[in-house]
Amino acid sequence: MxxxxxxxxxxxxxxxxxxxxxxxxxxxxxxxxxxxxxxxxxxxxxxxxxxxxxxxxxxxxxxxxxxxxxxxxxxxxxxxxxxxxxxxxxxxxxxxxxxxxxxxxxxxxxxxxxxxxxxxxxxxxxxxxxxxxxxxxxxxxxxxxxxxxxxxxxxxxxxxxxxxxxxxxxxxxxxxxxxxxxxxxxGTAYVPPSSGAPTCDKQAAEDVIALYSQLAKRATPAMVVAANFAANAVRRAAGIPITTDLGKPTAEAADRMEAFTQAVWHMSTPQVQECHHIAADALRAL
Ligand SMILES: [Zn+2]
Missing domain, CATH: 3.40.630.40 (Zn-dependent exopeptidases)
Incomplete structure (x- = not known):
């Protein structure tokens, strides 16, 4: 078990x-x-x-x-x-x-x-x-x-x-x-992190990007930047071209955005979870 x-x-x-x-x-x-x-x-x-x-x-x-x-x-x-x-x-x-x-x-x-x-x-x-x-x-x-x-x-x-x-x-x-x-x-085999740049499933990435855009529609200007930043981290990992780059979010907005990715993580399939991880990692690394 x-x-x-x-x-x-x-x-x-x-x-x-x-x-x-x-x-x-x-x-x-x-x-x-x-x-x-x-x-x-x-x-x-x-x-x-x-x-x-x-x-x-x-x-x-x-x-x-x-x-x-x-x-x-x-x-x-x-x-x-x-x-x-x-x-x-x-x-x-x-x-x-x-x-x-x-x-x-x-x-x-x-x-x-x-x-x-x-x-x-x-x-x-x-x-x-x-x-x-x-x-x-x-x-x-x-x-x-x-x-x-x-x-x-x-x-x-x-x-x-x-x-x-x-x-x-x-x-x-x-x-x-x-x-x-x-x-x-x-007694479980430890799986070390995979080397190289993170990658994610393209369809899952598109779904996650759509979710972040939806969030940005009714968000404060600071959160629009954070949602864009998170979406671009996922685009980069999935090889999707970046069309709009609003720059780096404030520390507070980055924290809020990261909390959002954590909140939806539980409801997601493993492929989508991987995309949320990539976004959260990018926000945390700021
Ligand atoms: Zn303590």
Missing amino acids: QKIICIDPGHGGPDPGAVGAHLRESDINLRVSLLLRDALVRSGVRVLMTRETDVLPLKSGTIGEDLAYRARLANTAGADLYVSWHYDSSGNPSTDGVSVWVHPSQKGKRTEQWAVAISTSIATAASQKDRGVNFGDFQVLRDTAMDAVLIEGGFISCRAEEARMADRAFLLQQAEGAAAALCGIL
Whole structure:
């Protein structure tokens, strides 16, 4: 049976998590988690996300209730593994590196061994210090019914590591490193990203471009630019000529457009999902 991994991008919405000089932990958690989702789906793993946009999964309530809700989502879906992704902060600005946390009750059990493998795989893929396993009585580790790990992907309080977090290539290395380890844990063959320029099915591309044009018809001027930018990324990948280039969207419009591609992703066929991926990747890379 196809295994299910629940990916939980930590914090979100009104809760930014740790804040660095330039970045908010909640944003980086989401970016790396979406890349991890893509890598696992490519490898044939079913993925359940606790959030795919900048929100708290539980629309109203306390942070504690939100954390309980995230665990409940995974429990209800019968997930095989729960992976919460965070970045850490320290009073010592030179502290850096990746670590993976498990619940103290899992000491000496397979979850601890898996956490070692995940930490090493991320650290190797992204050339980071491997801080190994830590034990913590975190709510998402406590409330989940399945094996659960919490990745601390680096220290946002370390200037050099924070600078790397702003780079999509670094987050991609971390996500692919985690995916390779997680596939090994699930006994699934890890499928690395295909080399070369992205390509997509021409009919699917035309459908996606039509959807973005429809959106642009009733959109604000900033969103018209973002929709055009997304459509052109898909045109480029599908070899469809670009007739109108409105340039780069604002960061805010790019974020909104990316959220739109995430929202419709679930309703789409795999061919169309591939096109939305290409658009989202282009928007994220801005
Ligand atoms: Zn956090």
